[in-house]
Amino acid sequence: MRTLVARLDSDGDVLLAGPAVRAAAAAGEVVLLCGPSGVQAAELLPGVTRIVEWECPWVVHPAPDVRPFDVEAVTALVRGVRADVALILTSFHQSPLPLALLLRLAGVPKIVARSVDYAGSLLDVRLRDDPDVPEAERALEVARAAGFDAADGRLAIVEPPAFELTGTELSHPYVVVHPGATAPARTWSPDRWAKAVVALTAAGHRVVVTGGPAEAGLTEHVAGACGTDLGGRTSFRELAGVLAGAEAVVVGNTGPAHLAAAVGTPVVSLFAPVVPAVRWAPHGRHVLLGDQNAPCRGTRARDCPVPGHPCLDLVDPADVVAAVAEVTS
Incomplete structure (x- = not known):
């Protein structure tokens, strides 16, 4: 099983996708599609096999132009991933549908996301509600809807290094x-x-x-x-x-x-x-x-x-x- 998880905004958003990523990783490989401002966090998430970076013009701020070449390039990248399922993770004010269209054109066979708007054939599993719950839980619910066992909702990263800086010793407490x-x-x-x-x-x-x-x-x-x-x-x-x-x-x-x-x-x-x-x-x-x-x-x-x-x-x-x-x- 290879799962494409998309979270296209910043480091904090990507960290909050961590529980959903780990749920998918328990069933196989996870390829994380993220924006340039989320790569640093993506590199710290347990369970990520590969990172695909893309600056999405309808998510990042300030927004770049939507250029056909860029859309064709990311569609080709996703096609090369050969994902079995995709989880599109968004905040309550974002629509998953533009990305769902690209993933569909890239041949992803199963796409799961939360959308309050009618999705037609763009989504195979659509969560229609928009609950007032923590952002990580909203993402985890998408993983559950895709069939993953998503019991662990804590945030986690790989073991961070002890920080040492010449001339500065970080002694406890601080x-x-x-x-x-x-x-x-x-x-x-x-x-x-x-x-x-x-x-x-x-x-x-x-x-x-x-x-x-x-x-x-x-x-x-x-x-x-x-x-x-x-x-x-x-x-x-x-x-x-x-x-x-x-x-x-x-x-x-x-x-x-x-x-x-x-x-x-x-x-x-x-x-x-x-x-x-x-x-x-x-x-x-x-x-x-x-x-x-x-x-x-x-x-x-x-x-x-x-x-x-x-x-x-x-x-x-x-x-x-x-x-x-x-x-x-």
Whole structure:
């Protein structure tokens, strides 16, 4: 049995597809079709035999043009996979049907997905509901509908490496602060993060600040004189090792929140309600901070639509200190 699992967006989304991937892997090979921003997470998922990368123009942001050559190329790639079944995993605001059409043209004999829209002959098994459940559970239900035994819903990755950096020894205990996010609306403002690092340090915590290469300026500002700045100094796999060694991770609604959950580290999430927490809150032990009934609720905004970003910027750094104490007690 060879299963094609498609999850075409970012690292966090791909991590949440992990339980469905493992369910399919128990029955044979799994080929994961993902976008460029999900490859790092795909490489960490247990059960993935092969990764096929494709930038899907109706999923990624900003969206590239839909070009016939690209569509023909991915159709040929999928045809070469020779999958017996395909699971299309989407979020509640995405349609699986454009990809289902390409998979059908590529000759995939059985396609399973969740769609509230009529699918005609594009789907062989269609889940018609759209329940308010965690995103990983929504994906797992697609695997169950395909006939896979999907009892294990925990997040997991392959064993991350212990992170070592010349001149920086990550000794225990420490708390990770990860201030960045792809969508600015889904994280705290930089000055609030910097004040939280000061507050955590004053409470006796060693603070390590993490971020990608493009976030080095942000992490330097947030770390200030108190924190250890690892911005741009870790790969995604190495970041998993840093998170695995932490007492707790303080983060917005972004991929590293799910990466922390996958390595079993408790999370304090600065969670803006632009997407529903019931679907996107971190798995495992966590505390959510932020006004979940703010005016931005349910907007899916990338940039805060309310002046002052009140859903998160009204959170006091002292609240973060208290939440860290709660999840580590």
